[in-house]
Amino acid sequence: MSVLRSWWFWTAAGLLAVVLLWRLRRGERVVAGRWSRRTARLAAVLIVAFGGGCQESEASPPPDATPSGLPQPTPSAPLTETVRTTLAPISLFDGVDARDAVRRTLSHRYGQSPWRRFVRAVVGLEATPGDHSTELKALSEPAPHALRERWVEPMSTLVRAHLTAGGSPTLSELTTALRAAERDWIRDGWLVGLVFRASSELAARPTPSTTDARALAGLYAELERHARVVHAIERTTFEAGPVRFRPWMSKAMRPGGDRVEVEVPDDFAKLLRRELKTADAGAWAREVRWLVEVAADAPEGATLHRGGQTVPLKSGDVVALRRLDLITVPEAAERPLVLDRPGLGHARLAPGATLTAWNAHRTLDERARDRIEGWVNSASKSGDQAALEHLQRELYVAHHAISAARGTATKGKPGLDMLWAMFSQ
């Protein structure tokens, strides 16, 4: 340890030894006195802080790396991601009281806040298929007038369009609702999932106009940013200590409504600022990744859109596609863009096409589609674990077949439900 080579460590150790010897000579207790607990705690802090005692393990390797100690499939060359984007720091608190903003954000996440009530209502409606026209009409009614103007109306409009049979919110409605919620300091992973799900019809169009594709990429960039803030809050919570509830403590009668408030640790805002510089989008960045290689003869102008950044793609690039990514191929391209997925097949994007997580299944060749369908059938009929693992690995393109199979009550339906939740949330 480098600390053992530092002069101050040995100076401190020498001083400590002198104090102990002096107390020994005077016949006093050396450590086990009334200060022993505090001394032990200080020693424990120092031991852990300098890397002794309990060893901290490394965070898990990037998802496409080979973990040690785990059984590996057939030994052959794995794909390694070569196309990476950078994480721009997020400035969230410019010109506002950071502590107040944090308190408001966390208050939305816990307890019986209007936002939580709204979430509960929508989750219930999403989970039960059927005609919800009455409930959808009444969605915004319980909210106070001020809140309706702020975020309840735009969010209700989005949900109505999303859950009405045959309906689909427009890009404008999706963006308006997301921004309205953010203006009120709502930062919630559920919101990212809702907007992502509600964008399914729009994002499933194989050849949207260039303007629409850019607008969708813009919306997904906003979602990615939102997810990064949520992830930063999670990381901060872990570091600063859990957010605690403060119950109503008065001896007088409890007033109506929810009086439970959250207690935000003192340095939460400061730590959150730091996390915002490096936090990625959490599950939206790390899970449901689909590692593909750009095949030879890639057309000019094929572009990956991720988090507001664009990266030109060329033959031999290996991309780990995420749910909030888009790939566009210009209309003027002379050839289609082909993506190889080892072990599964190919995805082919015609000139003018846009690839999203919602239409990727349509770009697969027949062999790949047959494989996925075979796994879905096997998982659906018997809950076959191996098939579920294959589907989990190919979730980026398998979700459509999984979603279709969930409509039938079979032995394997719960497993498919789990996979669908992993894709859509």
Place this chain on the structure above:
Amino acid sequence: MGILHRVYARHAAAIWEVETRLLHRLGRVRAPVAVQWLVTAACELTCPHCYSRAGRRGADELTTAEAKARVIDELVALGCEDIVLAGGELFLRKDLPELIAYLSDRGIRWALHSHGRLVPRFRELLARHTPVMAAISVDGPEALHDGFRGRAGSFREALRAIEVLKEVGCPEVIVGTTVTRANADHVAAMLPDVLGSAADGWGLHLFAPEGRGAEHRALFPTDGQLARVAAFARRARAFTRVELDNEWGSAGADDAHYRDTPFLCGAGRITCVVGPTGEVMPCTTTDPAESAGNVREHRLSDLWRRGFEKFRQPGDASCADGRECWLQSRNGNACRHKAFGTAETRLGPIVTSPPRTPEPRRTA
């Protein structure tokens, strides 16, 4: 405190562990953070995963006087301020109101674990002596839960209990789900009910073959199920307070994806369990060989100070490397390597040779 506070917050669990061992070397033992007391073995349900083999009331359960003198007063003597009342089903103990009132008099905060059916009946008591935390068991969507618990309507009763607890002002009500092979694939389907309930959080326990659970070892989830539940939890933490509980073991530096504070197995170090008959255990096991003694024969404070020595030593084999749940470890269920990691890390990298596939469908 500044830097020390920051260091402490980041490594609280590790520091706690080292501090416990250092104090032990000095001949001192810190007070337990909380003691769990299984107030009775009585329960009207016979769940196959029950860690306490609950069913009939034990013939020699602690009397009211014994409970007051040998458990509650001893907690005060130890300087322990929190007690978790569980069972069996705690509300089946007839003197429960008297004991809770006594806890309040003695300044001890209480929390509860319950299946929830009887909670509305005790509404007044709960309003007068509100628990600081309550965990209500929900083991699946309605049909699965009721089937598993062997009682129609128990799912609705659990949700009603959560409502009542929030109405009386309990600051933190948690849905507790024990993940088994039978319900692991239903966890996502539970989400609407959990979010739709008034609960503040969702604790995902992992089946441990203790008590009656030892007779149903096949309930331990498959590796694939463990991985899917962990993956689900990683996502759900972005919008609800879902945590993988201690039975899952540590995810190391990835703990932040699964829980609010780093993993720490508290068995015999920061917590212990007092059984219905007064046996003092390191955790919720019914194995008498693990008992540190009985509160009828020794003071709880003495048992705490002198017992559980093996848990307070470094390199304790029964606790693996301090990153494993002791209950799972003693049952040979090392689970974290199977459960944690992203789908890609656990399943291995994408390879250029094709994986095993079912026979492709022939299209006309």
